[in-house]
Amino acid sequence: MRSRPFVAAGLPAGLARGLAKGLAGGLAALLGSAAARADEPVPTTPLEVSVKGTRRPDAGTVLATVPAERIERLGTTSVATTLERMPSITSGGGMRGERILNLRGFDQRQIAVFVDGVPVYVPYDGQLDLDKVPVDMVARVAVVKGAASLLYGPNGLGGAIHIVTRAPAEGLSLRTFTEASPLSAARSSMTASGRAGPVGALVHASFEGVRFVPMSESFAPAPNEDGGRRDNSDRLAGNLTGKVLWDVDERHRIALAASHFEGRFGVPPAVHDFTVRDWRWTDWYSSSLGLSHTFQSPALQTEEVVYVAKLGNTLDAYDDGRYATQLKPKAFHSIYDEGAAGGFVRTTATLPVGAERTFVLRTWTGAKHDMHAGQADRDADTVRASTNLLTTAAQGELDVVPGWLLGSAGLELDGELPDAPSSGLAPRPALGWGPMGSVTFTPAQAWTITAGVASRTRFPTLRERFSTVFGTRDPNPLLRPERAVNLSLDVVFKPSRSLRVAAGLFDSELTDLITSVFVAPGVDQMQNAARARYLGAEAEIGWTFAPWLDVLAGWMILHARGGDALAQPLAYRPEHKGLVLATVTPLAGLSLTGVMRYVGRQEFQNPDTGQWGHLGGFPMFDARLAYAFSPALRAWVRVTNLADADVEPRYSFPEAGRQVFVGIGSSTGS
Amino acid sequence: MKQWSKVQVVGVLIALFAGAGCDGQEVNSGSSNGGGGGTSTTSSGGTGGTGGGTDTGGTQVGLADVLLSYGGSSVTVDVATLDTQMYKGAAVVPLTAVWAAGKLHDDTTTLQFDFEGDDGFHPSNKANCAAYITDAELPKGYILPDTRTLVWDDTLGLPGCYSVKAVAKIIGLDKK
Numbered sequence: 001m002r003s004r005p006f007v008a009a010g011l012p013a014g015l016a017r018g019l020a021k022g023l024a025g026g027l028a029a030l031l032g033s034a035a036a037r038a039d040e041p042v043p044t045t046p047l048e049v050s051v052k053g054t055r056r057p058d059a060g061t062v063l064a065t066v067p068a069e070r071i072e073r074l075g076t077t078s079v080a081t082t083l084e085r086m087p088s089i090t091s092g093g094g095m096r097g098e099r100i101l102n103l104r105g106f107d108q109r110q111i112a113v114f115v116d117g118v119p120v121y122v123p124y125d126g127q128l129d130l131d132k133v134p135v136d137m138v139a140r141v142a143v144v145k146g147a148a149s150l151l152y153g154p155n156g157l158g159g160a161i162h163i164v165t166r167a168p169a170e171g172l173s174l175r176t177f178t179e180a181s182p183l184s185a186a187r188s189s190m191t192a193s194g195r196a197g198p199v200g201a202l203v204h205a206s207f208e209g210v211r212f213v214p215m216s217e218s219f220a221p222a223p224n225e226d227g228g229r230r231d232n233s234d235r236l237a238g239n240l241t242g243k244v245l246w247d248v249d250e251r252h253r254i255a256l257a258a259s260h261f262e263g264r265f266g267v268p269p270a271v272h273d274f275t276v277r278d279w280r281w282t283d284w285y286s287s288s289l290g291l292s293h294t295f296q297s298p299a300l301q302t303e304e305v306v307y308v309a310k311l312g313n314t315l316d317a318y319d320d321g322r323y324a325t326q327l328k329p330k331a332f333h334s335i336y337d338e339g340a341a342g343g344f345v346r347t348t349a350t351l352p353v354g355a356e357r358t359f360v361l362r363t364w365t366g367a368k369h370d371m372h373a374g375q376a377d378r379d380a381d382t383v384r385a386s387t388n389l390l391t392t393a394a395q396g397e398l399d400v401v402p403g404w405l406l407g408s409a410g411l412e413l414d415g416e417l418p419d420a421p422s423s424g425l426a427p428r429p430a431l432g433w434g435p436m437g438s439v440t441f442t443p444a445q446a447w448t449i450t451a452g453v454a455s456r457t458r459f460p461t462l463r464e465r466f467s468t469v470f471g472t473r474d475p476n477p478l479l480r481p482e483r484a485v486n487l488s489l490d491v492v493f494k495p496s497r498s499l500r501v502a503a504g505l506f507d508s509e510l511t512d513l514i515t516s517v518f519v520a521p522g523v524d525q526m527q528n529a530a531r532a533r534y535l536g537a538e539a540e541i542g543w544t545f546a547p548w549l550d551v552l553a554g555w556m557i558l559h560a561r562g563g564d565a566l567a568q569p570l571a572y573r574p575e576h577k578g579l580v581l582a583t584v585t586p587l588a589g590l591s592l593t594g595v596m597r598y599v600g601r602q603e604f605q606n607p608d609t610g611q612w613g614h615l616g617g618f619p620m621f622d623a624r625l626a627y628a629f630s631p632a633l634r635a636w637v638r639v640t641n642l643a644d645a646d647v648e649p650r651y652s653f654p655e656a657g658r659q660v661f662v663g664i665g666s667s668t669g670s
Numbered sequence: 671m672k673q674w675s676k677v678q679v680v681g682v683l684i685a686l687f688a689g690a691g692c693d694g695q696e697v698n699s700g701s702s703n704g705g706g707g708g709t710s711t712t713s714s715g716g717t718g719g720t721g722g723g724t725d726t727g728g729t730q731v732g733l734a735d736v737l738l739s740y741g742g743s744s745v746t747v748d749v750a751t752l753d754t755q756m757y758k759g760a761a762v763v764p765l766t767a768v769w770a771a772g773k774l775h776d777d778t779t780t781l782q783f784d785f786e787g788d789d790g791f792h793p794s795n796k797a798n799c800a801a802y803i804t805d806a807e808l809p810k811g812y813i814l815p816d817t818r819t820l821v822w823d824d825t826l827g828l829p830g831c832y833s834v835k836a837v838a839k840i841i842g843l844d845k846k
Binding site for chain 2: 222223224272274275276319320327328329330331472518521522523609610611613614615616617618645646647648651
């Protein structure tokens, strides 16, 4: 570990070190990334941590990372749209105007999402619309799938998404980003950061304004949408984030971060449905505050984090498309007020075993309190619910045969202690346990073979337990956790720095799935009554064909079935998903990037009639031409949906038509 | 091995990206209405468009018979035999035509209406849909003959619980 001279303005060195050690027992951080030294690899997931300088084996398709450089090439503007540019993730619009993700068949409630190590979701719904999370501040996104690891906290039934935000860089720097699509949209952000000795700070502000989203010229007028400008597709949002970190000495770091996101969003109506929902998110906000401490030594690394978060929104249903009155029976004014508080401790200890072997023990222990207060309409009673989650996990890794065979095994224990509601049946505490094991075989330097198995659980959301859906659903406080056993087999071939080929098989079997069950005329109830199986394969290739040509391609095949006999199709699980990303740099500073996504055929259930239908597959093309005038100044033109295709990844919710954006960005300082 | 120039490689990539453009997307909508650009109106997944057959996960789709009742009398009407009109691209039968076909009580101005689904569901059981459908609202209501799903004109602003699937019964009630 590089030595770092200690400087603490105004404090004797010994006192400062003492304060840091005193804080080690109880401090927590919102920012895992802030805990990383700017000149060292940033640990984001357990699979990415380097141990004693030994490079960890390539995990294959079970771990995928999208760095900031690729996010810029993709030209995406939100975390959701960035993740959709991965073979194993699909999404689409919906009746709440949200882009909810699906990872290898698992829906987003079944995937744990973290920002800098802190779980992020609306406590009531169990998921957060990542299309509302801007990508400007993101340093990278890592996706952990299925059997990869269990050291990231509870509820990751099918995996986890780790969003790592930028940390203060050395020296002073200022980054700006401005992009606009003439007459329809504009985005801008600014990030200022600096470090002076052991202290660093970062401030980020961003703004997004969308007047409308254009539809494809090929769109045929539908009952609820005549084409041209997509109805009710406006957005107005802003984000303010601040971070401060202090390297107390070469081993201790303390970080504090605060973030506030706020916006209002139109909800484009379903174009085909008989029932028209004239909805708007009148208010949507998310605020968080966190404190962290990290300790690093050659044999031990620790991270302690505490955080609080507050989320809320107002969803208004209007009488008609003028969005002016709420007098008719279908109108409502729904308010969510959510909160979360928690903390975790993560450790990595490296222990020598004999002369050549190393045993690494990783642990994760945390607790979280979620609360919800919601009002379905102005005169409705406020529904309050809260729950507590406790998790402890340990995972050991041993290089059984150094450089040739690595074994890993672990166990996670989860407990849920729901709080009793003000009325009705009290939910029961629940326990879940999840063993995990994997073996990595490196028969030759260029080859890695990994087989893994992990059992995971997901506790019911507050909505699944307590929602009455305007009187059409019986609450079920006694819901049990969902369970999944995830198997994976991955092979990686990496003959050189410029070529990487990975292929994997996966099989996830889900039981006790929470699903709607008919209990009385017009009344349903959420029960642990379903099963599912997600079986598939994924392949990816990354090839720097030449210094001026870089290609990344991936493909996923998914066989998703449900029902008692696992023979029924499941909605919105495409049979295929593909991606090709190619960047050509014909001249210094000039780059052309093309992105092709292919979403295969998928089944859906018509919300009006309950009948099943299918959506055909479709490709989507994006392109971006960028020129760097200097290291500090760059400009670009990007086009989304280059072919102006009229497609519906979700029935009745078409994608935007062709859009052209022009942008300029600057980076000054280091 | 042949060496490719930058221009050749870029040209191949552009051709690959541009050559697979899609004019539209096939959508089998599973409904009687249109499903968007390049759509067909047949349902799939084992469901029946009209007549018998069951779908794989949604509402039971049976015959097109609906029982009309008023007072102590009732009559069955096959809505599939009635004239349709277009609403939002779908062929629908006006509820006024269904009621008239039953010849139970021609003067609807003295009536209000409740509905019952195959599963016994009544909108009037729900707080949001406690009010019966009035004689003024009935002319703006329709039924899909293949699924017996109720459809209401947007201008009524009715909540979704009135859109009963697989309507089994239309009940006429005297106004109080």
